[in-house]
Amino acid sequence: MTTLVDWLRDPSPTSRRQARLGQSYLAWLRLKRNHLAMIGLAIVALLVIVAALAPWITPHDPITQNLRERLQPPLTAGHILGTDDFGRDILSRLIMGSRITLFIIALVAVTAPVFGLLVGTVAGYFGGWTDEILMRITDIFLAFPKLILALALVAVLGPGMENAVLAIAITSWPPYARVARAETLTVRNSDYIAAVRLQGASAARIIWGHIMPMCIPSVIIRVTLDMAGVILIAAGLGFLGLGVQPPMPEWGAMISAGRKYLFEQWWVATMPGMAIFIVSLGFNLLGDGLRDVLDPRNSGK
Amino acid sequence: MGRRSDPAPRLPMTDTADFTPPSRLGVIFRQSAGVLISLAFTFLGLLLVTFIIARVVPIDPVLSILGDRATEAQIAAERTRLGLDKPMVEQFGIYIWQAIHGDLGVSIRTKQPVISEIAQYFPATLELATLGTIFGVLLGVPAGVLAATKPGSWADQIVRLIGLMGYSMPVFWLGLMGLLLFYGILDWVGGPGRLDAAYDMMFQFEVTPHTGMILIDTALAGRWDMFANAISHIILPASLLGYLSMAYISRMTRSFMMNELGQEYITTARVKGMPERRVIWVHAMKNVMVPLITVVALSYAYLLEGAVLTETIFGWPGLGSYITDALLVGDMPSVLGGTIVVGVCYIGLNMVSDLLYKLVDPRARA
Numbered sequence: 001m002t003t004l005v006d007w008l009r010d011p012s013p014t015s016r017r018q019a020r021l022g023q024s025y026l027a028w029l030r031l032k033r034n035h036l037a038m039i040g041l042a043i044v045a046l047l048v049i050v051a052a053l054a055p056w057i058t059p060h061d062p063i064t065q066n067l068r069e070r071l072q073p074p075l076t077a078g079h080i081l082g083t084d085d086f087g088r089d090i091l092s093r094l095i096m097g098s099r100i101t102l103f104i105i106a107l108v109a110v111t112a113p114v115f116g117l118l119v120g121t122v123a124g125y126f127g128g129w130t131d132e133i134l135m136r137i138t139d140i141f142l143a144f145p146k147l148i149l150a151l152a153l154v155a156v157l158g159p160g161m162e163n164a165v166l167a168i169a170i171t172s173w174p175p176y177a178r179v180a181r182a183e184t185l186t187v188r189n190s191d192y193i194a195a196v197r198l199q200g201a202s203a204a205r206i207i208w209g210h211i212m213p214m215c216i217p218s219v220i221i222r223v224t225l226d227m228a229g230v231i232l233i234a235a236g237l238g239f240l241g242l243g244v245q246p247p248m249p250e251w252g253a254m255i256s257a258g259r260k261y262l263f264e265q266w267w268v269a270t271m272p273g274m275a276i277f278i279v280s281l282g283f284n285l286l287g288d289g290l291r292d293v294l295d296p297r298n299s300g301k
Numbered sequence: 302m303g304r305r306s307d308p309a310p311r312l313p314m315t316d317t318a319d320f321t322p323p324s325r326l327g328v329i330f331r332q333s334a335g336v337l338i339s340l341a342f343t344f345l346g347l348l349l350v351t352f353i354i355a356r357v358v359p360i361d362p363v364l365s366i367l368g369d370r371a372t373e374a375q376i377a378a379e380r381t382r383l384g385l386d387k388p389m390v391e392q393f394g395i396y397i398w399q400a401i402h403g404d405l406g407v408s409i410r411t412k413q414p415v416i417s418e419i420a421q422y423f424p425a426t427l428e429l430a431t432l433g434t435i436f437g438v439l440l441g442v443p444a445g446v447l448a449a450t451k452p453g454s455w456a457d458q459i460v461r462l463i464g465l466m467g468y469s470m471p472v473f474w475l476g477l478m479g480l481l482l483f484y485g486i487l488d489w490v491g492g493p494g495r496l497d498a499a500y501d502m503m504f505q506f507e508v509t510p511h512t513g514m515i516l517i518d519t520a521l522a523g524r525w526d527m528f529a530n531a532i533s534h535i536i537l538p539a540s541l542l543g544y545l546s547m548a549y550i551s552r553m554t555r556s557f558m559m560n561e562l563g564q565e566y567i568t569t570a571r572v573k574g575m576p577e578r579r580v581i582w583v584h585a586m587k588n589v590m591v592p593l594i595t596v597v598a599l600s601y602a603y604l605l606e607g608a609v610l611t612e613t614i615f616g617w618p619g620l621g622s623y624i625t626d627a628l629l630v631g632d633m634p635s636v637l638g639g640t641i642v643v644g645v646c647y648i649g650l651n652m653v654s655d656l657l658y659k660l661v662d663p664r665a666r667a
Binding site for chain 2: 269283
């Protein structure tokens with residue numbers, strides 16, 4: 001273990017991989033000092049673990065109705081978080097619902113940033129008219145309020161998980177394009193790009209292999225912080241009945257179902273909201289910490 | 302802001318001999334032209350997107366008007382009347398022309414023009430979002446300043462945590478929890494709606510709706526009992542929106558203020574022996590206000606949108622309720638009309654903040 005740490009902390013690394021891993025290790029050490037960020041990381045890790053193991057750790061079937069046990073309060077035997085209006089165990093539904101949440105986050109996280117990166121780097125690298133047109137389009141999407149555009153899109157496409165993801169992705173890519181363009185502008189005239197160009201590399205190769213990697217840190221920070229917002233929008237769509245359809249245990253839809261019983265059986269709406277809040281807070285805490293660590297503007301301190 | 306006629310604004314970098322401050326309004330007029338052009342482009346883009354959405358929608362506008370028993374001839378006539386037989390480009394041209402003239406189509410549900418319906422719903426949203434923004438500024442700015450003056454302290458941590466929590470809570474859930482606690486359990490506030498049911502009837506018959514904003518209208522009519530009732534209804538949703546806005550404003554204020562407090566003119570002011578309160582609230586605040594204008598405008602726009610989900614919770618008859626109700630019955634002209642109005646507010650607020658920015662900060666006018 002100590003030899004690994006020594007190898008990572010070696011001030012004169014012998015290979016590119018050693019240098020890169022050493023840098024990551026130092027970033028990790030800085031992140032570890034930030035308690036709030038570590039709490040965030042723990043929450044996100046917990047979400048992933050729970051979602052991965054969901055079918056095996058749910059105490060009850062999350063879908064099957066059991067009307068004899070409907071609306072049981074929390075802490076009743078066998079139902080730690082109580083049951084909903086169809087007698088389904090809320091904890092089991094939350095656990096299964098974590099899969100849906102994670103699935104939506106993952107899909108948005110692999111589509112929107114990639115598309116935004118592509119638009120931003122192309123605009124920044126080529127400049128001129130390409131830049132002008134691409135950035136105008138980006139601005140138009142930025143001028144739309146996110147949630148309302150997502151609502152209108154889902155209304156057109158029809159409710160459902162895939163369409164919700166598509167709508168969220170369409171509303172989330174513009175900020176990535178902005179970030180990536182700004183990063184591209186700072187590196188596109190640097191010597192190493194000129195060197196690659198003199199070697200005869202194509203524009204596609206320069207953008208893909210030499211500019212996009214430079215944008216990755218700022219994009220990662222944004223993705224982490226954005227995921228909190230994505231969770232909230234997805235839950236909002238679910239709440240309005242436009243996202244994942246019942247009986248799937250989507251957290252936002254669960255809140256909506258609990259609304260009828262708010263004043264008498266408060267737990268039905270409260271519990272899924274807590275789940276959304278905790279997971280979203282986790283991403284926010286982690287993203288905040290990552291920004292402190294990875295953002296080059298902060299590294300001077 | 303108040304000393305607009307001051308010929309030599311006390312700002313750094315005015316020490317060059319030939320420096321003549323440009324006339325503020327003159328420069329702003331010149332720059333407004335550029336702003337207006339880019340504004341027009343964005344507006345066209347907005348319309349293009351809603352046009353595309355409206356044209357790919359699976360709901361056939363002809364069928365939704367005539368029903369499925371219409372004859373072929375009736376359908377063809379209706380298509381001609383709606384202009385659906387014209388080429389797409391021409392249809393888009395007509396669409397733009399109508400939108401500029403305030404014609405956002407006819408609601409499928411009520412057969413009323415969308416724009417006049419929105420005009421009825423919009424003031425309620427405006428009232429809510431405005432009050433929310435006021436709360437957000439009143440709480441967020443001092444909180445941000447407090448956090449910036451004592452970085453790393455427990456106060457800083459608490460402000461940061463409260464802010465992060467605001468970013469992480471689903472607003473509709475927060476609204477439900479607020480209703481449960483303050484209405485259901487404590488009974489401190491009025492429930493959903495803008496007034497108690499009893500006052501609601503009275504309001505319709507006895508108060509002239511000058512503005513559509515209930516607090517202003519009841520105050521103008523001198524009906525203070527009704528005013529108090531309206532306050533008890535608006536206070537909860539406005540506080541929730543205010544919390545969201547505070548989360549954003551306090552965070553930005555903190556980072557702006559931290560940035561200013563590191564500047565040399567602050568050190569100078571402190572060395573002169575100026576009281577710390579004056580250093581922060583007069584000297585630093587002046588420069589913090591400049592970027593803060595943009596932040597407040599953005600958060601205002603954000604609240605107009607955040608109101609969509611809040612309104613459904615509180616039965617608030619605003620634009621958000623209008624859009625979501627229309628959505629559930631597939632009334633696309635209303636949904637898209639609402640989208641355009643919110644989009645226009647977005648663009649407008651951005652422009653206003655841009656112009657204010659230039660009015661306040663001479664450096665942005667170069």
